[in-house]
Amino acid sequence: MRYDLTDDQEFFRETARRFIETEVPISTVREWHDLAEGCPQNWWRSAAELGWTSLLVPENLGGGSISDRPIVDLSIVADEMGRGITPGPFMPTNVVADTIARSGNPAQQTLLEEVVSGQAMLAWAVNEPDGLHLDNNFATHATPTNGGYTIAGTKVAVEAAAQAHHLLVTATAPNGLAQFLLPTNTVGLTITPQESLDLGRRFAQVQLEGVQVGTDALVGSPGAPTEADVCRQRNIMVLLQCADNAGAASKVLEFTVEYAFDRYSFGRPLASYQALKHRFADMKMWAEASCAAVDGAADALAAGQAEAQMISVAKSYVGDYSVELMHECVQMHGGIGVTYDHDLHLYLRRATVNRGLFGTPSDHRAQLSQMLGY
Amino acid sequence: MRYDLTDDQEFFRETARRFIETEVPISTVREWHDLAEGCPQNWWRSAAELGWTSLLVPENLGGGSISDRPIVDLSIVADEMGRGITPGPFMPTNVVADTIARSGNPAQQTLLEEVVSGQAMLAWAVNEPDGLHLDNNFATHATPTNGGYTIAGTKVAVEAAAQAHHLLVTATAPNGLAQFLLPTNTVGLTITPQESLDLGRRFAQVQLEGVQVGTDALVGSPGAPTEADVCRQRNIMVLLQCADNAGAASKVLEFTVEYAFDRYSFGRPLASYQALKHRFADMKMWAEASCAAVDGAADALAAGQAEAQMISVAKSYVGDYSVELMHECVQMHGGIGVTYDHDLHLYLRRATVNRGLFGTPSDHRAQLSQMLGY
Amino acid sequence: MTMTDQFIYTEPDPLELAEYREQVQTWMNENMPKRDPLNPWHPSEDDNERSSRNRELQRRLHDAGFAAVCYPKEYGGQSLTVAHQRIIDDVSEGFDMPILFSAPTLSIIGPILLEFGTEEQKQRYIPRFIRGDDLWVQFMSEPSGGSDLAGALTRADKDGDSFVINGSKIWSTFAQRSDFALMLARTNWEVPKHRGLTMFIVPIHQPGIEIHTIKMADGTDEFCQEYFNDLLVPAENVVGKVDDGWTVATRLLFHERAAVGGASPYTQGKMRQRRADSLEDLAVLAAKEPVGDAGNRRQQLGRLETLNRVHRLLSDRVVRGIKGGHLPGPAGSLVRLFHGLVGVEQASVNMDLYGQQALVWDEGASVGDHGVRFVQRQAACIGGGTTEMARNIISERILGMPRELATDKELPFNQVPRNG
């Protein structure tokens, strides 16, 4: 949680937290594990009513934010969702909405109204089976045809692909990257649900076999402009992952500290053992530093200054330390911490997925070094 | 220290320890810091009398060991010298003596008598300015001439080069590696003392400018046989570094544990604080595991089984953990632990040099992976 | 050092051992099923089948004289040395072994019965489990207790020639398929906690015990929780003395630490690594589908290989050190601690090398196991005594540092503060 929220932002944050606590307590999160759709559509509409899908959409397209730094507002929601391990296609929907708002054509932008109202979910089909593509070298190709493109390739780990109304597909075209906004019922497009470590969010494989599209499916101009879009999409995605993990780590630490006060061993609360106290001290430092890294990344993204560097700094730090913190908290709980009925593993599962997708901490360290010319 | 010593070995070990404690207590080690020769020649002769330079030399060449596993016997001395941060060219002298005994010609082998008696010290000129050469790709070249070779190149961090009577120079020849045993007064050879983090041992740069030698200076046959010699030299060297560090780490841990009992803070001995107790527990584990890794490496080398792998395992583990242990012990001492008058930094200096020369732990991890085909 | 500890370490003749190895090898080749490397033991295997297969294999070993060879002849063993057992372990690699009997039955329960059991108890129980008839389990931990085993709340109240037991135990492995348990319960509430406990032998399948399996975060359910409701146990089932159960429990913990850390001389057959644990598999995968750069990958695999090898070397060293009097008995905790840290490292490296595939995978693919194991990785530092307890033991009982203040040490147990 940020320590510099405006009154509006604080009210927005508090509303999000109350909504999550009331509507999606962890018992409900567990029930939703069995839903193929991940979360009920009508719940998603209530979430949208709180503004969760409108922040990056400008007012003239039906959206609106709480402050003049919508990216920061968005990170507030991610932090609270992380605390509650709240399901729902929050990340891809906002990432893709942002790009449609910035680079989409007017026809595409009409879709945003449904996004803002929670009718439509969006997915970003970018990851490919052989891993990370920070170098934008995708095996999915878009070949120009008469009046359009043929797209072929395989995307995996596409969050919410099976729930979304539209997919944003990132592909290699002859003159650089190109992105296409496709309805999920487009001919030639097969969506197969995948399993995930995260039991809350939904992922799928997207197979594109000779998908024929017109140029009106293009989002923005292929080449450098689209590369900038993809870069921004990645930055927002990683920011949200980090905010989610930082929020989750703070929450996990809170309830573990509480446990350490309540649990007695050898006639004393765990919280009185110095060896554990010192580890809790480290954890508190990791939690605050993780939040600080998210603060820095959100600020950089909002200001448009050195954002890719700060995003990599955040992933490099938060990705590792938030997850280590949770493992330490498991250890503090002892046996009960590795049971299915305890919530800890649900946090760890989600945090581990956030840690690994869109670049591991180690990938981002390498990228950071390269950006700095090292 | 090994836990499986024979009675002979135990007596040998105890003799070495008593000799070090009496003849080279740390106050003496500090005095010798100012000696250009590193250690007095007559002291080295007394050490040799205890067998420190004869273990790898067969009996028929004037040597002899305590058991049928001379490599293990040698590691016993290294462990004790590590405990006492004892100066002296123990490592290079034994490494080079071993190669002369195995591959030297009869004329070269006559030198061994002086080595065994402590008259002659030996040095191994192998490291080059641009770092590690685990791939045996040396910039120092030996070019065949009529009846001999011309050697040219620069060697650095050559232990005892300025004190030794002979140098073993490792160079690239047309048909593979070649090694030459050169008196240090050979024409074209310039030895310049270097400074070192280790204040006890002596290192120098060796410049070879068109050094002309006959084939009688060759140790063994160039090519594969010499590569095997170089490999064995490295293995022994790394074993001794690891034994030295494991012994030193054990000693440092011992006196730090003692300090923790004696030092009171807030009315209680440091040893009563659980946060410190747990860190001492980790240190004890590191120390025993370091010794275990040395046990394994010495056994493998003695048996000639998978020795390069076990050597890399040892350096990978001991290199890192022995040094981390010493840093932790500095921390346990607080301010006094970073003063010049405290012995801790003398241990850390030597252990850090052992850690870094002949491959860092990270170099050896990479090598281990490669040996295993990973 | 107890008699049984002395026994196992006598050094046999090398020639005799070489012969023995040959003998075991021949017999194994002819009589034991080969382990299918493509389908090793896996948690999803049917529990009933697993239990009966283990019983049958144990019986085969027994009938050939290769079961629990360190145990005394009079109780069904062979009175051989630990070196003989290690030969069996070595040779048996690649064969399907009755691994379920290794722990706790042979490596923890057996030594306790040998040391504390009455002659009648020894004759009655030991030969049966060596022959594969009975599997045993420990009823030690309690839901309220964590590492504080001596804080047991399960009560055993004397009633004529029996004890009436009420309470609950947890973290017993595979209890629903086992036959007997060794259970610690409180027989006296008026004295400090260590002085009011008693150890009992409890037949599992009887009225008064209800067993629930516990689903773990990784989906497995080997562990159980038991509820006792007026369970009757005859007084003859007391192991050691009434109110002196902590003496027995302390030794039991000693054997458990040795077994968990891999330093027990009583285990039988090598603990099998799960498929995901195999470094070779990892390496093959890493080479086939590289994640991250090669240098980074080699560092991780090199570190893991290092830790695995040093783990074995440390285990050997600690056994030698205890034997030679260089290290005190509790030094087994060094190995237990190392074991936990290796487990953590293994799961983490594993996960990193599988990358994205371990996070999101095609339905039904097993690659997701690697992600799940990462989430579960602390289990290696919790089960069989936490690494925190190991660190306490190392600092206090190897380095001799002052014991932690236990406010409950001298208080009558019914006055000790409990979970708030």
Added chain:
Amino acid sequence: MTMTDQFIYTEPDPLELAEYREQVQTWMNENMPKRDPLNPWHPSEDDNERSSRNRELQRRLHDAGFAAVCYPKEYGGQSLTVAHQRIIDDVSEGFDMPILFSAPTLSIIGPILLEFGTEEQKQRYIPRFIRGDDLWVQFMSEPSGGSDLAGALTRADKDGDSFVINGSKIWSTFAQRSDFALMLARTNWEVPKHRGLTMFIVPIHQPGIEIHTIKMADGTDEFCQEYFNDLLVPAENVVGKVDDGWTVATRLLFHERAAVGGASPYTQGKMRQRRADSLEDLAVLAAKEPVGDAGNRRQQLGRLETLNRVHRLLSDRVVRGIKGGHLPGPAGSLVRLFHGLVGVEQASVNMDLYGQQALVWDEGASVGDHGVRFVQRQAACIGGGTTEMARNIISERILGMPRELATDKELPFNQVPRNG
């Protein structure tokens, strides 16, 4: 929160700040010497020269109205906000600044005098050090004491209008070139340790004080040890109340932690990194003379860059958090702890990237400094309060966990167990 803490955080107008920045920039360009990037501050620089240069630069700042701008006008400051001071810090990068005055004089001693000093003390001492006349030092730690400052054995015995001081202090920085010290000494031995201490102002260059420099493992000698032999200090030099010195010391520690962690609003100019600390230099070197493989090197540099940036972000966050009431005052310890760990990482990566050259080098070459710094690396976790103390503070005073048992808390000090 004291008055002085409130004061510094008021938020100024952005336009006013922009103007101020311009003003400072112009003045610096015209009046302050540029720092020579090839010859930054180095421990081997002559101490006398360093001291007089710092005094002169401080005087220049003062005369232009840019010294200690957060301090009240009546004592020589400018009564401006911390935002103004940060602008001066920013702009001054690249200039030679009187860094010696930053700590402890301006960031630790000053706030204590403002808070506890008598009006006479404030007027007498504060303007002098803001003007660059006096450098101050702390006489807090003792050779026997370590982190336990309240366990001070240095005694101050009342004798008429004076106190007679005997004992020894250690770890005072640059004492031999300083003018005054703030010293903690024991005035009452019959009460528990926290209640028998008094804080004194001590002029350094007088009979009764002997100063020895301490040679550190890296060869530097900034730290001193002092011996007091019947040193006379007038009673008017007491800061706060007699026997209430611990109250003053607690605040002093608060300011010290803030200064060490980089979260103090009173420091002046950015702490200069030593040459060896510069990541850019490291990176240039790593590219020029690669050690190990590129992937490995990028990981190390990337990790270091990450930690350095998060360090700054954490420092900002903690200041905001304390200001907004989200974090309690002792949260500065989070930054202090992070700082220590970054220091360790920095020295280690540094050493690894320089490789063999940092171990053995040509005579007179400076590259060996990198090896020496590695050997000295824990200094970052010791100086200015150990990381262990920071962890105690975080767990006890941020997370509210039970305090460590201190057996010496209620005992009269002369009955407390001491180093054996």
